[in-house]
Amino acid sequence: MHLDAQQPIILQDYLRQRGWLDTEEVITSLEKPGEGNMNYTLRIITPNRAFIVKQSRGYVEKYPTIAAPAERAVTEGRFYQTIQRIPKLARQMPHLLGIDEKNNLLVLEDLGAASDFTHLYQPCRLLSESDALALTEYLSDLHGQFLTHNPDVAFANLGMRALNNEHITNYPFLEDNGFDLNTIQPGLQALAMPYKRDADLKKTVQALSTVYLAEEHPSKPVTLLHGDYYPGSWLQTASGTKIIDPEFCFFGPAEFDLGVMMAHLMMAEQPPTVLNTVLSNYQPTTGFDERLRQQFTGVEIMRRLIGLAQLPLSLSLDRKRSLLDDAYFLLS
Numbered sequence: 552m553h554l555d556a557q558q559p560i561i562l563q564d565y566l567r568q569r570g571w572l573d574t575e576e577v578i579t580s581l582e583k584p585g586e587g588n589m590n591y592t593l594r595i596i597t598p599n600r601a602f603i604v605k606q607s608r609g610y611v612e613k614y615p616t617i618a619a620p621a622e623r624a625v626t627e628g629r630f631y632q633t634i635q636r637i638p639k640l641a642r643q644m645p646h647l648l649g650i651d652e653k654n655n656l657l658v659l660e661d662l663g664a665a666s667d668f669t670h671l672y673q674p675c676r677l678l679s680e681s682d683a684l685a686l687t688e689y690l691s692d693l694h695g696q697f698l699t700h701n702p703d704v705a706f707a708n709l710g711m712r713a714l715n716n717e718h719i720t721n722y723p724f725l726e727d728n729g730f731d732l733n734t735i736q737p738g739l740q741a742l743a744m745p746y747k748r749d750a751d752l753k754k755t756v757q758a759l760s761t762v763y764l765a766e767e768h769p770s771k772p773v774t775l776l777h778g779d780y781y782p783g784s785w786l787q788t789a790s791g792t793k794i795i796d797p798e799f800c801f802f803g804p805a806e807f808d809l810g811v812m813m814a815h816l817m818m819a820e821q822p823p824t825v826l827n828t829v830l831s832n833y834q835p836t837t838g839f840d841e842r843l844r845q846q847f848t849g850v851e852i853m854r855r856l857i858g859l860a861q862l863p864l865s866l867s868l869d870r871k872r873s874l875l876d877d878a879y880f881l882l883s
Contacts, residue, residue, distance in 0.1 A: 552565050552654040587613075602658060625650065627657065671815075672865065678821055711778075719759075723853060739856075746875065752882060768803070776801055776804075778808070782815055810848040845881040
């Protein structure tokens with residue numbers, strides 16, 4: 552089954568065969584529910600309801616030349632299945648209605664009219680205290696509920712971690728990676744070059760790569776991570792703040808999720824009150840290493856500013872210079 556908005560009859564027949572549509576239920580329209588990068592996603596609308604169908608393929612949907620593990624939707628589905636036993640977490644995510652492992656396809660609850668939090672990257676947009684608390688509480692609950700010395704191998708997600716790791720710790724720090732940062736912003740390439748040539752920095756970043764990719768963590772327990780905890784994975788809905796897209800999930804150090812979250816709040820120029828709300832309300836897991844969290848924050852800032860995975864930022868070159876200085880300090 553190849554999900555295609557231009558083939559509604561084929562899709563309708565497929566959904567009926569799987570029991571996800573009643574035999575007399577018809578698709579009245581199809582919509583793109585949002586701006587996603589990784590997968591092909593549709594909102595299915597019938598006379599009685601709406602739901603989401605998502606399919607992952609062997610490439611990044613927005614950038615088809617970039618290969619990606621086709622089975623990532625199956626891993627995401629396992630995440631939804633696993634958190635169902637924790638009602639508090641389940642209420643903050645779409646409910647899984649079905650999974651087709653053969654075709655790497657999920658059927659999910661439609662959360663209705665919603666917008667993600669990428670508006671925070673625009674000037675003068677403030678994350679409310681209630682949203683900051685909700686997002687932090689979700690992360691605390693997730694990390695606290697699944698802390699273990701024996702992680703579930705079903706969440707190894709090695710292919711997605713390898714893909715992510717390339718764009719976190721390798722590609723941004725190559726002097727000649729074929730990506731001219733001046734196409735993003737004039738002067739950015741020159742601004743990035745000292746970091747690309749800093750041998751000590753790259754050694755620190757490679758040590759983080761080892762931690763991120765590690766399959767065994769004998770010194771302390773690990774936990775189930777969302778794996779991509781940033782404003783594009785947070786939704787504002789009529790029923791509150793929701794979390795989506797855990798396709799990068801794995802069992803690893805809690806410092807990674809919180810580090811990524813803090814990096815994006817810093818790049819979104821959130822005030823110290825917001826940053827302090829998150830840090831003071833997050834409930835650290837056993838053995839939580841604040842130094843490691845800071846390093847993950849630093850490398851996430853750098854990879855987003857001088858790597859391929861750019862954000863819709865409205866920052867001057869001087870402001871990016873300041874953020875890179877902050878990131879370098881966090882990594883030092």
